[in-house]
Amino acid sequence: MTFTTDTSISSFGGKLLKLSHDSPVTGTKMVVNIYLPHQYFDDETTKLPVLMYLSGLTCTPDNASEKAFFQPYANQYGFAVVFPDTSPRGANIEGEDDSWDFGTGAGFYLDATQKPWNKNYKMYSYIMKDLIPQIASSYDTLDTHKMSICGHSMGGYGALMFYLRNPDVFQSCSAFAPITNPSECQWGKKSFSNYLGDDKTLWAEYDPCDLVKKFTGDKRPILIHQGTADAFYAKDHQLQPEKLVNASTQSPLNGMIDLHLVDGYDHSYYFISSFVKEHCQFHAKYLGLN
Numbered sequence: 001m002t003f004t005t006d007t008s009i010s011s012f013g014g015k016l017l018k019l020s021h022d023s024p025v026t027g028t029k030m031v032v033n034i035y036l037p038h039q040y041f042d043d044e045t046t047k048l049p050v051l052m053y054l055s056g057l058t059c060t061p062d063n064a065s066e067k068a069f070f071q072p073y074a075n076q077y078g079f080a081v082v083f084p085d086t087s088p089r090g091a092n093i094e095g096e097d098d099s100w101d102f103g104t105g106a107g108f109y110l111d112a113t114q115k116p117w118n119k120n121y122k123m124y125s126y127i128m129k130d131l132i133p134q135i136a137s138s139y140d141t142l143d144t145h146k147m148s149i150c151g152h153s154m155g156g157y158g159a160l161m162f163y164l165r166n167p168d169v170f171q172s173c174s175a176f177a178p179i180t181n182p183s184e185c186q187w188g189k190k191s192f193s194n195y196l197g198d199d200k201t202l203w204a205e206y207d208p209c210d211l212v213k214k215f216t217g218d219k220r221p222i223l224i225h226q227g228t229a230d231a232f233y234a235k236d237h238q239l240q241p242e243k244l245v246n247a248s249t250q251s252p253l254n255g256m257i258d259l260h261l262v263d264g265y266d267h268s269y270y271f272i273s274s275f276v277k278e279h280c281q282f283h284a285k286y287l288g289l290n
């Protein structure tokens with residue numbers, strides 16, 4: 001299957017492409033946005049690294065494309081940014097649209113094992129086995145062997161989880177207000193029990209606090225920003241970045257979780273866009289761009 005370009009929008013000297021494709025993995029039509037920096041159009045031979053950005057609960061690829069402001073830094077360093085969706089849509093599963101923190105917009109980047117979700121809710125395999133290979137085959141000058149990953153909230157969890165499981169695929173990882181211990185917070189428990197069932201050994205295969213202890217990749221820092229005025233952090237305890245720091249003390253990444261608690265910032269894209277520069281600078285270093 002190839003991408004259909006639904007829209008192409010000029011932005012900061014590059015272009016944002018809004019794409020769709022039929023995914024054999026999810027069995028649904030999937031949408032994805034890709035930001036191509038000006039280098040992509042200036043020079044048709046040089047391969048450009050890729051930054052994957054995973055969004056949080058309720059998001060489509062458009063939230064970050066419109067409000068995170070990766071574009072100036074993508075142009076400064078010369079990398080493309082991929083914004084996948086957060087779940088399959090329109091799978092016609094009963095209950096899929098009943099709540100904002102489960103089902104549509106809340107795929108948790110995992111492969112569901114439980115009925116009725118296990119037919120379509122396979123975001124882990126979608127990203128690894130469908131989206132990334134398809135970007136590689138559709139865009140000759142995007143280098144998916146030079147790829148880093150970041151994300152926000154549920155997408156921050158996704159970024160940590162993909163990186164910790166696949167250090168050979170992703171050069172570096174960062175997160176904004178990530179859910180770090182999904183097995184031990186309300187959002188995670190709701191999704192993991194419905195998508196994965198009761199077997200906690202399966203939960204551990206997706207939980208960054210478990211995965212960090214088994215990490216086999218290079219000893220590189222993971223950059224995390226967390227706003228102190230974020231109610232999901234301060235009041236609801238959904239995010240718990242300190243738990244990842246604690247878990248990492250028993251791992252090769254001891255001392256490498258670079259957690260910045262930033263005073264007064266909330267959970268919104270005003271927070272993300274305030275620190276996107278630091279995250280781009282961080283990834284550019286590991287992508288060999290600065």
Ligand SMILES: N[C@@H](CCC(=O)N[C@@H](CS)C(=O)NCC(=O)O)C(=O)O
Binds near residue numbers: 058269
């Ligand atoms: N809908 C939820 C909030 C969900 C939420 O904050 N989602 C975050 C990710 S966890 C987000 O990025 N929302 C979309 C946006 O801010 O553009 C509520 O009403 O409390």
